Amino acid sequence: MKPNSKSESFRLILVNRAHKINSIELLDLYIITGGMRRQIRKSSAEMQKRAQRIIFESFRKEKIMASEERSYFESFRKVLKAVSSTLSLEEVLDMLVRNVTEVMNLKACAIRLYSSEKQTLELVASHGLSDRYIQKGPLNVDKSISESMTGKIVTIPNIAKDPRVQYPKSAVEEGIVSLASLPLPLKGRVIGVMRIYTGAPHTFSEDELNFAEALAEMGAIAIQNARLYEGLREDFYRTVDLYVAELNS
Numbered sequence: 401m402k403p404n405s406k407s408e409s410f411r412l413i414l415v416n417r418a419h420k421i422n423s424i425e426l427l428d429l430y431i432i433t434g435g436m437r438r439q440i441r442k443s444s445a446e447m448q449k450r451a452q453r454i455i456f457e458s459f460r461k462e463k464i465m466a467s468e469e470r471s472y473f474e475s476f477r478k479v480l481k482a483v484s485s486t487l488s489l490e491e492v493l494d495m496l497v498r499n500v501t502e503v504m505n506l507k508a509c510a511i512r513l514y515s516s517e518k519q520t521l522e523l524v525a526s527h528g529l530s531d532r533y534i535q536k537g538p539l540n541v542d543k544s545i546s547e548s549m550t551g552k553i554v555t556i557p558n559i560a561k562d563p564r565v566q567y568p569k570s571a572v573e574e575g576i577v578s579l580a581s582l583p584l585p586l587k588g589r590v591i592g593v594m595r596i597y598t599g600a601p602h603t604f605s606e607d608e609l610n611f612a613e614a615l616a617e618m619g620a621i622a623i624q625n626a627r628l629y630e631g632l633r634e635d636f637y638r639t640v641d642l643y644v645a646e647l648n649s
Contacts, residue, residue, distance in 0.1 A: 489626035493525035
């Protein structure tokens, strides 16, 4: 069978020329690939446990849920399942913002990650926002609802009259009226924000914010999972390149 990836090509090289690779090198490669699988499984398991805890706590309130509310939680479970099933960061985030928007009946949703170098919030995924709004300018971390980066959930019922909004005119032109900014928490620090937008005046309820907060938390774990996978995959391919170079020398 013809190899269709770098890892398969390397496997064939090892089979054909195994005598040139010593046992220590093979052990190094095994540790890298095995460690990759173990760490990814651990991260995915952590995501599932948090999801189960969130869902359990929601039902533990002993509320009689209407059919619409039941559909809401079922959609949440589908989001979590999708988030935990892919390791592509772009796929994870695009899926997340799209589902958040649809499930919560929002105008739009966006995820921004903190850049310590630029001191800005960099857009990595969005759904429902126009290119004009996306390209309005950089979001400075200290000028754009900065409380979110301290771990607080911030709600703004009327963005046109709130000084914490960095680009109120652009938001009004986009048709945004209300928003909530939720931190993306990861291991005791905030790595970015998830912002949800409505096109009509809206006061977010406690249940809505709890729901959005849970999704933001899952998003942060998904980002960690994807970053972990990408880092380990790069380490693996770097090792492959070194071995192939040695074999060809």
